[in-house]
Amino acid sequence: MQEAGLALFKFVKKRIGNDYGYHSGPFIAIFIGGGNNGGDGLVLAKHLLQAGIRAFVFSLAPASKFKNEAKLALDDFLQAGGELEESAKFVESFGKNLYSLRKTFPFVVDCMLGNGAKGELRSEYAKIVQIINESRLPVIAADAPTGYDSSLHICNNICVHAKETMLFGFPRLDAYTKEGGPAFGKAVVAQLNYPGEVIKQFDEKNYLITEDSISQLLPQRNEWGDKRHQGTAFIIAGSKDMPGAAALCTEAALRSGAGLVTLATTEAITPIIQAKLSEPVFCSLEDRAVENCRDDARSKNHGVLQPHHIPTLLDRAKHASAIAIGPGLSTNFGTFETVLALLPQLKAPTVIDADALNAIAMLDDAEPRCGMVFHDEKSKIQAVTEYLRSLQQPAILTPHVREFARLFGELPNSSMAIPSRLREIATNTNKVILLKGAPTYIASPDGNVYIIPVANSGMAKGGSGDVLSGIIVALLAQGLATPEAAVLGALLHQKAGRIAREELGAFSMLPSDIIKNLHKAFVQNNA
Incomplete structure (x- = not known):
């Protein structure tokens, strides 16, 4: 508790002033309960007082409820000159005067x-929240x-919406899920010296990955090599209605270090x-008027990938050193x-x-050719x-949520169960699964799941996934293994x-702007 409270003090002290987006004010309000979390708050308050920073500690439990x-921590706080306010x-004072609260x-x-x-908050807690x-x-x-209900991993009837949450000792998955993320805000982990037996309880194969890992994962450039030494990427993408997907994927690969990038697409859009x-x-793939039993109009088969290609x-x-297939x-049906x-x-x-x-995902419909074979979801x-396991080459699948559902069924309702589901699929298919979204999950056949805890609504636009595929294929072409290429990409x-x-800004940025800023992502990591 002393270690956690001290870490919290250092964290809070840095936030006093405008540098972190907090306005200045005469006091700091700390709300505590009667348990260990309240004890952390009391250690924080003691250190603030000793640093000459006035803290108001509002307790939802009487002093008699504090134990061990x-x-x-309460005794130390009181001896330091602190007072416990109900x-x-x-x-x-502030329930009906929010303006005064914000000024104070x-x-x-x-x-x-x-x-x-x-469980749901008791009324006195709910009122404060x-x-x-x-x-x-x-x-x-x-x-x-x-x-926040730590057993159900959801917010109940009412929940504090924090700007930042300090996690003690370990990251926790629910701080980065769609259910928990809005409540936790930005999660910051304080490293504490927990005993070994406590650490073992958290020894799961889920890894939180941040931008700090980029420089460790970047492939080594061969300064004396020619273009083929830097990797050759072969991209199969685009159609008459979606030439932009091919362009975005290809340009992203060019901007991500591949020495030679070849785009295979139909002559209609070349x-x-x-x-x-x-x-x-x-x-450039020859367009030829063909018919099949599904796409009976010849015009439908113009400007798209077909078996004769x-x-x-x-x-x-x-x-090719690496291949990307699919964008646009x-x-x-012939495709x-x-x-x-x-x-x-x-x-x-x-x-x-x-x-x-x-x-x-249409495998059951497309085999045998032109047959109508329907199976249950299982x-x-x-x-x-x-089918995926039968593919001999290493591969990375990059579905968004709807594409994933078409392939493997709906994701679990709770985000906490997603890593286990992805781990199962990656192991069974022997392929890397990169589930796009916020957060991004990457599951490897070895059982490891990597979580990138970033949400950016500006990237939730058509074409962002094409850019991602281009980045990853370039990294594969430069020799990275599939898990590392997926994570780094x-x-x-x-x-x-x-x-x-x-x-x-989130409203105006485009997928092409991601490509335009790729060089900064590399250069800022000394690449």
Whole structure:
């Protein structure tokens, strides 16, 4: 408790003033309960007093309720000259005067309940939380925001919405989920000296990954090598209705270090992309009017990938260090047939994205050709799993939530269960699964799950995934293994997206702006 309270003090002290977006004020308000979380708050308050910073400590429990370490912390606080205020006094003074509350306190520290709390808040806690939320004051929570149910991993009837939460000792997954993230705000981990037996309880194969890892994962450049020493990427993408997907994927690969990038796309859109990009090599695929039993109109099969393209693709793919397939290919049935027939014949590490994923999801419809074979969901998932496992090359699948559901069924309702589900799929398919979203999850066949705890609504736009595929295929081409390429690619994607948002804002930034800022993501990590 003393160690946690001291870490909280150092954290809070840095936030006094405007540097972190907190306005200055004469006092700091700390709300405590009668348990260990309240004890952390009392240690914080003692250190603030000793530093000459006035803290008001509003307690929701009488002094008689404090036991063991919390009682010792209370005694130390009182001996340092502190006073314990009843929470009712806070309600009386500020409950109907939020303006005065905002003028008095620059921010609030929540040490009421912390981790382990469950069930709905009692009325006295709910009233305090309501006033804090209505005041719109920044809140620093200790361990967990009050009102967050640590057993169900949700906010109950009412919950503190913290600007920042200090986690003691370990990251906790629910601070980065869609259920917990809005309550925890930005999660910051304080390293504490826990005993070994406590650490073992947290020894799971879930890893929190941040931008700090970029420099450790970057591939080594061969300063004396030619373009082929830097990796050759082969991208199969685009269709007459979605040339932009191919362009975004290709340009992202060019900006991510690949020495030679070849784009295979239909001749209908090759001139469009050539007008935009001068650096890639083009493999222009002949358009031929064909019919099949699903896409009966010849016009539907113009400007899209078709089975007669397979020999050309295989001939060009044999020279590639890595392959990406899927962005903007279309949902044409002939395209799906082509993808399903092509993937087992590819040898190089492969990024499988977008319409290539949709093709695999239609596996039960597309085999046998032109047949109408329907399975129940369990059988379909098994067919998809067996198909993916049969692919001999290392591969990374990059679905968003809806694409994932088409392949493997709906995700668990609780975000806390997502890592286990992804781990199961990655192990069963022997492929890396990168689930796009906030947060981003990357599951490896070895059982490890990497979580990138970033949310950026400016990247929630069509084309961002195409950029990600281009980054990853370039990293694969430079020799990174599939798990490392997926993690590093997602980190670079997120970092470039963050820089773009800082410059342009979430409303106005485009996927192409992620590419325009990729160089900064690399250069800032000495690349």
